[in-house]
Amino acid sequence: DGGITQSPKYLFRKEGQNVTLSCEQNLNHDAMYWYRQDPGQGLRLIYYSQIVNDFQKGDIAEGYSVSREKKESFPLTVTSAQKNPTAFYLCASTLGGTRTGELFFGEGSRLTVL
Amino acid sequence: GENVEQHPSTLSVQEGDSAVIKCTYSDSASNYFPWYKQELGKRPQLIIDIRSNVGEKKDQRIAVTLNKTAKHFSLHITETQPEDSAVYFCAASGSPNTGGFKTIFGAGTRLFVKA
Numbered sequence: 001d002g003g004i005t006q007s008p009k010y011l012f013r014k015e016g017q018n019v020t021l022s023c024e025q026n027l028n029h030d031a032m033y034w035y036r037q038d039p040g041q042g043l044r045l046i047y048y049s050q051i052v053n054d055f056q057k058g059d060i061a062e063g064y065s066v067s068r069e070k071k072e073s074f075p076l077t078v079t080s081a082q083k084n085p086t087a088f089y090l091c092a093s094t095l096g097g098t099r100t101g102e103l104f105f106g107e108g109s110r111l112t113v114l
Numbered sequence: 115g116e117n118v119e120q121h122p123s124t125l126s127v128q129e130g131d132s133a134v135i136k137c138t139y140s141d142s143a144s145n146y147f148p149w150y151k152q153e154l155g156k157r158p159q160l161i162i163d164i165r166s167n168v169g170e171k172k173d174q175r176i177a178v179t180l181n182k183t184a185k186h187f188s189l190h191i192t193e194t195q196p197e198d199s200a201v202y203f204c205a206a207s208g209s210p211n212t213g214g215f216k217t218i219f220g221a222g223t224r225l226f227v228k229a
Contacts, residue, residue: 031215042120042203042221043158050215058216090157100146100207100215105157 003027006091006106013078013085013113021076021109023091030096032074033103036060037088046089049074050096078111086113116141118206120220128228133191135223137204140185145208147180147187152201152222162189166208194227201225 004025013019023032031050035043045058049068063082068074074093078085088110092103117140127133139147148163164171164178164187171178175194180187191198201224207217 033217035219040224043219045216045218048216050213056213056216059218094215094217096215100217102148102160102163103150103158103205103217105159107157 004091004093004104004106006089006109008109009107011109011111013111015113016080018077018079019085019111021078021089021091021111023074023076023106025072025074025093025104027093027095027104028071029093029104030071031094031100032068033092033094034058034064034066034074034076035090035092037090037108043090046076085111087111116144116206116209116212116216116218118204118218118220120204120223122223123221124224124226126226126228127194129194129196131194133194133198133225133227135189135202135204135225136186137188137206137220138184138186139206139218141206141209141211142182142185143209143211144206146206147178148205148207149178149189150203150205150219152203154200158203161202191225194225196227196229199225199227 007022033048034046047066049055065077091106120137145166150158152158177190201222204220
């Protein structure tokens with residue numbers, strides 16, 4: 001089945017630790033995204049990548065880092081510099097090309113800092 | 115920076131009534147406006163979208179209207195059903211000012227449909 005796979009689904013972290021969330025897609029999409037969702041709030045853009053080896057900061061990039069070494073993979077690292085990392089993280093992708101289209105989302109990763 | 119405002123944050127309607135959710139975007143160069151539905155504990159999924167060269171689009175009970183001059187677009191759901199209860203998000207993207215693929219979401223509207 002084609003789709004986006006995020007792992008882990010649930011993750012617990014101690015303060016001061018870095019953690020990496022995985023996002024893999026087999027849809028052959030060029031563009032990939034990371035969003036953060038807090039309870040009762042919308043989707044805030046952390047980072048996005050339109051093509052391999054290139055990515056741009058979103059609105060809340062501080063304390064996060066990403067890489068895009070392969071087309072199908074866009075991992076997100078939540079660093080110790082992120083002051084309030086407990087949240088639900090959603091990865092998404094879209095076909096890319098000459099115009100934007102539907103975003104396809106993974107099932108999300110819920111990070112809790114203890 | 116780019117911004118999408120969405121209203122209301124919560125909407126409660128009686129089954130069979132209509133529901134309207136409104137969004138305003140700040141980047142006039144945006145050209146793609148999707149709407150996503152997120153059920154509790156699930157991922158957001160596209161329900162309808164509209165591009166800037168179209169003023170209105172309809173799909174069964176769902177319709178979206180776009181006013182480019184006012185930078186405003188709306189979602190209309192007619193004959194609401196309990197299964198329409200969810201959080202709805204509007205979004206804007208496609209602006210060359212941000213490389214074309216930066217997608218910004220509104221804060222969401224929690225819709226309750228009372229049976």
